[in-house]
């Protein structure tokens with residue numbers, strides 16, 4: 001997950017949510033992190049500058065959810081209780097996950113990966129470890145996809161196909177947690193929990209393999225490289241990860257939810273994220289004719305101010321958006337107006353249309369403001385370096401499916417509807433292709449101190465969440481296939497009836 005610049009992301013909330021803002025602004029002032037000095041080549045691939053916590057606490061509603069009352073099923077107008085999915089199966093899945101030998105094993109998988117963190121597209125040993133475990137489980141797979149990625153398969157080998165995905169890469173962060181399984185590589189750390197994601201997906205593989213004769217189709221397990229940088233998702237898709245797959249799910253650990261609590265929401269969940277860099281130059285002809293009157297610094301400054309007008313005046317205040325200018329470079333000459341000024345930053349939005357509109361307006365505003373001061377401007381959005389991430393919008397039906405599977409598995413009190421977060425994820429690329437749902441699993445436990453946000457050098461997880469995470473993945477996949485097969489056979493019956 002890519003963490004947001006929370007400072008700017010909160011300003012537009014102020015007028016609407018005064019008390020909420022006060023709480024968060026305390027968090028800001030006590031936050032030790034600040035934007036790091038940018039390297040001159042503006043490497044946008046890792047958002048080192050934004051290591052602080054996700055801006056919005058996810059826990060808002062704790063409704064008394066019951067899995068059987070009025071929720072949409074994958075099978076339209078069909079009472080799923082008892083007839084399609086039995087609670088017994090949820091319990092059996094949980095029982096496998098909680099077997100002491102399996103708990104020990106899933107923790108050991110996570111620890112081995114944690115000790116040996118590998119950055120984007122370098123997940124060679126991580127990938128080897130996964131393949132060894134899959135071999136051990138007698139699960140077949142395709143390798144490589146996207147360099148180090150794996151596409152494993154459990155079930156009948158026939159449709160329907162449903163996918164679950166885990167990301168494998170670590171971050172260029174020095175681990176500050178002193179513990180037995182601390183990262184053995186200086187400057188690299190699993191600070192976003194992708195080690196846990198891999199362990200939980202392998203855990204799910206083991207559960208699904210044990211229940212293979214119950215599967216009414218095929219589960220595809222995707223182990224993806226390069227989520228934090230390099231856009232592994234896009235490359236996985238290009239190399240066939242979603243072949244035949246009709247729906248996909250993914251899970252992310254969250255320090256804002258207590259251990260093993262599952263959280264998600266329908267619709268927009270994570271922001272879309274893009275970067276821009278503007279270059280403002282004095283127009284040669286005018287500069288010469290008008291005695292160097294084109295002031296690039298003034299033009300760039302006006303553009304920076306006007307960009308905030310897009311957020312404060314054009315944007316729907318109920319549709320959160322952020323533009324942050326994060327660097328401004330006009331040299332250091334105190335005597336001469338520079339011929340060229342560069343500035344740039346990041347923008348985020350939750351809705352696809354809004355996100356693309358924002359991109360268009362950033363371009364227009366900068367070019368127009370430059371021309372006001374007799375300058376010209378070009379704006380680069382790094383489209384060809386894969387650094388634009390669309391918003392993660394959960395498909396309503398897939399979200400409902402996650403919710404029902406989780407509620408039946410961990411109980412209604414352990415499922416929370418969460419607020420959207422300003423962070424971004426490349427899982428959104430899968431969601432542009434097929435119906436998808438993203439959800440969180442809590443790893444917060446004050447007793448052991450797992451209270452730090454992702455991308456913090458102090459980040460840690462409560463490993464007691466791992467078995468529940470594996471079981472949730474497995475239940476979502478098995479149940480999806482089950483309900484789909486019922487819906488398909490009903491369609492067939494319908495046809496027979498009609499003809």
Ligand SMILES: *[C@@H]1O[C@H](CO)[C@@H](O)[C@H](O)[C@H]1NC(C)=O
Pocket residue numbers: 064066
């Ligand atoms: C939640 O729902 C259950 C089952 O309908 C009910 O027994 C329980 O009292 C409810 N709890 C609350 C807090 O409403």
Ligand SMILES: *[C@@H]1O[C@H](CO)[C@@H](O)[C@H](O)[C@H]1NC(C)=O
Pocket residue numbers: 352353356390431432
């Ligand atoms: C989002 O918008 C872009 C550009 O308009 C389009 O290419 C993409 O398919 C859209 N995604 C979704 C999920 O609608």
Ligand SMILES: *[C@@H]1O[C@H](CO)[C@@H](O)[C@H](O)[C@H]1NC(C)=O
Pocket residue numbers: 258259445446447448462464
């Ligand atoms: C937090 O961790 C402690 C120590 O491992 C454990 O006893 C406790 O049950 C955990 N709390 C939760 C909510 O899981």
Ligand SMILES: [Zn+2]
Pocket residue numbers: 001002003191192228454455
């Ligand atoms: Zn991350």
Ligand SMILES: [Zn+2]
Pocket residue numbers: 001002192193194227252
């Ligand atoms: Zn992440």
